[in-house]
Amino acid sequence: MISNGNKEELLKLDIACKDWGFFQIVNHGMERELMQRLKDAVAEFFEFPIEEKNKYAMPPDDIQGYGHTSVDWSDHLVLIVHPTRFRKPQFWPENLKDTIEEYSSEIQRIGEELINSLSLILGLEKHVLVGLHKEVLQGFRVNYYPPCNTPEKVLGLSSHSDARTIAIVMQDDNVTGSEIRYKGNWVPITPIPGALVVNVGDVIEILSNGKYKSVEHRAMENKNKRRTTYVSFLFPRDDAEIEPFDHMIVDENPKMYKEIKYGEYLTHMRKRKLEGKTHINAIKINEWIGE
Numbered sequence: 001m002i003s004n005g006n007k008e009e010l011l012k013l014d015i016a017c018k019d020w021g022f023f024q025i026v027n028h029g030m031e032r033e034l035m036q037r038l039k040d041a042v043a044e045f046f047e048f049p050i051e052e053k054n055k056y057a058m059p060p061d062d063i064q065g066y067g068h069t070s071v072d073w074s075d076h077l078v079l080i081v082h083p084t085r086f087r088k089p090q091f092w093p094e095n096l097k098d099t100i101e102e103y104s105s106e107i108q109r110i111g112e113e114l115i116n117s118l119s120l121i122l123g124l125e126k127h128v129l130v131g132l133h134k135e136v137l138q139g140f141r142v143n144y145y146p147p148c149n150t151p152e153k154v155l156g157l158s159s160h161s162d163a164r165t166i167a168i169v170m171q172d173d174n175v176t177g178s179e180i181r182y183k184g185n186w187v188p189i190t191p192i193p194g195a196l197v198v199n200v201g202d203v204i205e206i207l208s209n210g211k212y213k214s215v216e217h218r219a220m221e222n223k224n225k226r227r228t229t230y231v232s233f234l235f236p237r238d239d240a241e242i243e244p245f246d247h248m249i250v251d252e253n254p255k256m257y258k259e260i261k262y263g264e265y266l267t268h269m270r271k272r273k274l275e276g277k278t279h280i281n282a283i284k285i286n287e288w289i290g291e
């Protein structure tokens, strides 16, 4: 893991965020046993009969709970896990709650360390970025992709960029499916056992005035194998103001994005379907099509 302040590691992080927007971390300090425990408990949950899973069903006007994507071939469970006052315990499956609690507190530690490193590569003091969040919120989303007879005809999850600060993803070890768009091609992310995949979200792209990219990604289906991904999103409080840092705006790279309250950005994004980078493009200067 990037130890804060280690110049060589920070340089690697800078390159990864500029070129790819994605990287994998290995020495993150999360116990392999805890990672496996979460995988086992989630597998148990998705194998429950539908009536059992529907006890946690996402109501039409909510973003938390168990549900299905409308156009894609996957199910999900979505929870806000941090801070605790935003939790809705009615959506926390009984067999998962203790493990999610433990896993998400490790993710909070790892995620805040990563945000501190991003603060440093953005040329700021270590804690500036966390401060700008007002509070670092954490969402947890499990994506469950069942085996599919016609994997070439449907997607597990349509192409999108994440509207968050960063996403930290645990994948299955032996199944592929995640792909990122790199120089016009779709590149699979090969799982490294025990590693966590990290990707830069729209918030970092906006704050860095486009230097670090929130890269488009999608999930493919597999014919004979199911696949599960465990995605933790870190993001600012709704009232945090998001706009490019002054020092990232230079003559060769004029200000690319308008200032926006994070909550407003999310509201605007939720009105649109998942489609590449349309949300962030909408707040680009000269392209604003919001309210």
Ligand SMILES: O=C(O)CCC(=O)C(=O)O
Residues within 6 Å of the ligand: 141, 143, 157, 162, 177, 178, 179, 217, 218, 219, 229, 231
């Ligand atoms: O499951 C994957 O491979 C990607 C999931 C993802 O991008 C998301 O949930 O935002």
Ligand SMILES: [Fe+2]
Residues within 6 Å of the ligand: 160, 161, 162, 167, 217
């Ligand atoms: Fe994503």
